[in-house]
Amino acid sequence: MRRPHQADVLIIGAGPAGSACARVLARSGVNVLLVDQHPAGRDKTCGDGLIPDAHKALARLGLLDEVMRRAEPVAHVGCIGPRGGRIDVPGSLAVLPRKELDALLLQAAQDAGARFGQARFEAPLEVEGRVVGARLKRGDEMVDVQARWVVLATGAVPKALTAAGMCERHTPSGVALRGYVKAPQMVGRIKALEVVWDKAVRPGYGWIFPAPDGHFNIGVGVTDSHRDLGGGKGRKKDVNLRAIFDAFVAKYEPAAELMRVGELVGDLKGAPLRCTLTGAKWTRPGLLVTGEAAGSTYSFTGEGIGKAMETGMLAADAILAHADDTAARAAYETSLTALKPKFDLYERANRVNAHPWLADLLIWRAKKSPRLLQRMSGVLNETSNPGNLVSVKGISRLFFE
Structure with missing residues (x-):
């Protein structure tokens, strides 16, 4: 990072959201600077499960084959209830430790032309209320980077959100x-x-x-x-x-x-986990919040890798599609709003964690109902709504299907 420090887009955070955003932008010729307070290849506490939405995102990034060469392929989610009942729900699944996945995604962003530097976000740079870059700390040095857009992809820890004036909930979900x-x-x-x-x-x-x-x-x-x-x-x-x-x-x-x-x-x-697309403002002039900083992890399952990449790419799409700040922000907010009902249904399904007998009921019925098993598989593939399985109507249907 040499003076003067400038970029079209400055992305803070080199996890799945930030690296996915960087790769999409850089492949389109955008001058991208991607920074993270940790060195490349850092570890991240996570379940490491790649469910179908992650496979879809990786395919768009052109990385699915490479990830699957390294990952452990898995054919089912095994749901086990309190009484020991079990149902295996089929899906396109894999496991790859985040240390390896995140390093691969970061390298892919760099291969597309994004620059990477190790630095910590301190505060946004502002002119007349619009974010025009960020103040970063690299070692003992403070560095100002000017950018047309700043994308915060800083994960569940709220410090950067707070510094940028975007945090609405300081505690995790x-x-x-x-x-x-x-x-x-x-x-x-x-x-x-x-x-x-x-x-x-x-x-x-x-x-x-x-x-x-x-x-x-x-x-x-x-x-x-x-x-x-x-x-x-x-x-x-x-x-x-x-x-x-x-x-x-x-x-x-x-x-x-x-x-x-x-x-x-x-x-x-x-x-910590930040879920349900809540807890942070999504945009302000010159700045977009994406990934788990925006709450991209699902309640109920805690899955978040796929949606982090997806929201990162949605941020890139909005920047690429609109030169005007207001239009780009509106497009990004519209795309996240379209995802919100899905997150709300996962929040409703979270009642299984508080009332595990519901898992017993679902497993018992799914063993007798191929149709219900198909609906459970649809939850993985995002063609079925998990909240509907544990609604009053959904539970009633378990006995009468």
């Missing part, structure tokens, strides 16, 4: 705890993306995902972890993720065996 276990002897025995509901892990869920090279991603999540106190403030509920993780391992025998025979690689790591 949820929290998760993840670890990697190396257990070659379990390969072939845990083959699905296993998601487990039980009173022991209420109001959350546990998961085990098979990863490449004999590793497994194991964790727990709670997607309604903070009480809203109004005014952007919140308070954490009585949620102890480590206690929930220990309860999950004690209750679910495959998790217990995995931890018993395998080797924990590194530490268990926690992370």
Whole structure:
């Protein structure tokens, strides 16, 4: 990063949203500077599951084949209820650790022509109320970068949103705890993306995902972890993720065996989640917010990689389609508003985490109803609405279909 520092678009955050946005813009000839406070190849606490929306986004980026060459392919999501019932829901699925996925996406953005630098966002630069760049900190040096657009793709931590005047909720929507276990002897025995509901892990869920090279991603999540106190403030509920993780391992025998025979690689790591496309303003003159900073993670499942990339590309599309600031912002806000009903239905489905007997009911009925199993698969493929499965009408249909 040399003086003078200028770009058409300055993107803050080199995760899936930021790198996807950068690649789309750079492939169209836009001068893109992508920065992140961490060096390339940093780790990110995540379940690492790539569900169909992620496959679709990667295909648009021209990266699906490369990702699938490195990822662990998976054919089903295994839904396990409190009574031990199980239904395997088919889908196009894979697992690739975020450290490797994010490095691949960043390299793809650079291959398309985007420049990358390690720096931390400090504050927007403004002229008459419009953002015209950002002040960045690189080591001990403050650097001003002028840009026609600034895109914030800074994830769930609200510090950058607050500095930019975009934060409407300082506390997260949820929290998760993840670890990697190396257990070659379990390969072939845990083959699905296993998601487990039980009173022991209420109001959350546990998961085990098979990863490449004999590793497994194991964790727990709670997607309604903070009480809203109004005014952007919140308070954490009585949620102890480590206690929930220990309860999950004690209750679910495959998790217990995995931890018993395998080797924990590194530490268990926690992370916040921002869900439901809420908690932040999406735009202001000269600035767009995208990815998990905009709340692109789904409630209920905690899945967010695909929607992060999708929203990042929507930001790029709006910038490319409209030279006028107002028109570009309106286009981007319209595209996110079109996604919002889908996020709201996942929020409604979140009641399964608080009432795990609903999972038992769905699993019991799906074993008897190919039609219901098809609808559950449609949730993965985004052709069915998850909230409808656990509505009063949806539950009634389980008994009369």
